[in-house]
Amino acid sequence: MPTSRRTTLKDLARELGVSTATVSNAFNRPDQLSPKLREHILSEARRLGYRGPDAKARSLRTGRSRIIAVVLAESLTYSLNDAVASELLSGVAEVLDAHGHTLLLLSGRQHEAQVNGSSSIADGFIVYGLMPSLMLLEELPLPGQRPLVAVDFDLEGQPTVHVDDEPACYAIARHALKTPPRRPAVINLRLTKHPCNARIASDQELLPADRTITRARLAGFHQAFAEHAIDPASVPMWNIEENTHEVCAPVVAEILDLPDEERPDLLLCMSDRIALTVVTLAEQRGLRIPEDLRVTGFDGIAEGQYRAPRLTTVRQDSVEKGRIAARMVLGLEPAEPRLLRTELLIGDSCP
Amino acid sequence: MPTSRRTTLKDLARELGVSTATVSNAFNRPDQLSPKLREHILSEARRLGYRGPDAKARSLRTGRSRIIAVVLAESLTYSLNDAVASELLSGVAEVLDAHGHTLLLLSGRQHEAQVNGSSSIADGFIVYGLMPSLMLLEELPLPGQRPLVAVDFDLEGQPTVHVDDEPACYAIARHALKTPPRRPAVINLRLTKHPCNARIASDQELLPADRTITRARLAGFHQAFAEHAIDPASVPMWNIEENTHEVCAPVVAEILDLPDEERPDLLLCMSDRIALTVVTLAEQRGLRIPEDLRVTGFDGIAEGQYRAPRLTTVRQDSVEKGRIAARMVLGLEPAEPRLLRTELLIGDSCP
DNA sequence: GCTGCTAACTAAATCGTTAAAGATAACCAC
């Protein structure tokens, strides 16, 4: 007996004196053979250490792998540590799991050859927050071949899952402006042409088409500003390239360390992560929230609601977003554009 | 021209009037054909919408998929939201990424057929914190076939990556006991035979072999207890089945709501997540930390260090654990047992 | 002009399955 080679379906068939088709049927179509023979085949398989049809061969033959790829805009390392991306993945995983599929993680930051190489194995794609400028989509399968669902960005001709960023940001800004701030400011996420963690001029430096979410959110803010006769150009804006405490901290410190008469007393942040960093650094400096400084976030991550002051924020259900995207890609629900509702969460950071 | 079918290497070869081998070589072995022809093939491929060799067929033929599977003990939904598991995945992803591999996520909680079905596609496995009792390993490929690295648990005959749980817990307990507590207690993670979020008798209910980490940690605590003549049996122990705020909160509330003379004044927690829940709920009840209650954690997650009181904890480098496991499974470093050092982090929750 | 060598390409086998179509025997109704 040849030692090292893996037992195959053919080996098993030969050993049992039946055809390979019958063994295959024993595993895949119980109704195609007698229960007795099936039982016999299965027990012999176990005895000979055959663990069932090989996924590589099966997927080649059937064209299906039961693998769904999630393509993430950022590096996997980053995405896995980001609460929102993790929640999205959770939702995706939950649905895939329940339907016998597994999850392949790809990053838009990977070398295109790799993405392309492994991507042809997936039955479908969920693409998350990709910057169109990445051009990665050229590497992905042609539309119509295998399902693709875009999350948090627009991709022509493809179904998308979004939240109502603009009205949500209008609502939270309107709430915040009820108490008129003397010096409102915005802390932004990823909107610039060139990586930049610093103050930016309100209008320049913006990307023209990318990052549609951020632009929609800004539009919401501006609408509320207009109602209070605040000139958007007069509202300073800082930018942060990566949604991590480490990257946020220096920028936030710069803001909080401004002289009293320049320091903003209302910070509209594009994410809870940023807002939490503001809270932490403000505490360290003895600034009281909300008395000295009011802060709003976006996302509604759990961490923002555990401890005082609870964040005032917009809660989006990222888990549900993931679930919907997964169901669409599996064909369990119609693949049409979906806009999820958000919820204004009024916490203590901006009552 | 037949419309819908995907262009294959064979189509391309026919179109170009060359053999399939040559086209294959154009993609895989540039040195096997003239640069001129290669260029021609590549440009025609682009023109005809051929995106390179199909991963399914390639992996069947070569036996390699450039996919590494990470098998997680818990559900994916849980694991993706757990800071420690996420960090591990980060580390794994970082290395795989750098070496042109991708990450397939499997859960030990999935139906075995699924795990087995998709698992045969992976080139190697990283198994994280699996309970041996799950017996999942029977479903995984035989040792010696494809590399397998166990993280945070022992698996006979397989390389493992661990941290020094026992000495670490000895060290943190010894530190905590320097200020003699009147009523020390332990909050445990997953050690019971039957799911249980409640107080447990110190000795019964323990799993005999599973969860070797937790047992090692307890051993470390007990060693420190012994030095202070504390009878381990006199130290109450609560148990928590899942490392989430939601599951922790009721148990922690139960502890903190004990009458003053019964409430522990030192809580040794098996994870930072638990410790953070203690901090949050203690704050809500007006209990001062560390004056009224001292708390220690384990893991050293970032969230525990952002805000006051910073947790006293054992920092383990889960990212590095992931990196090492990934390098082992890729054969970039010898697949031998590794024991990583931890670091005692003295914060404000137990100075 | 013959031999040997290299560069550039091709033919054919193979990877481990599944699916469509075929074969065989048993059973049944009339």
Add this chain to the structure above:
DNA sequence: GTGGTTATCTTTAACGATTTAGTTAGCAGC
């Protein structure tokens, strides 16, 4: 006894690549 079903299993042809072992042509050396 004939024709029609069924149930059960087999034959055979893919699926889309890679790889081994050629084949051919061109050229150098003697």
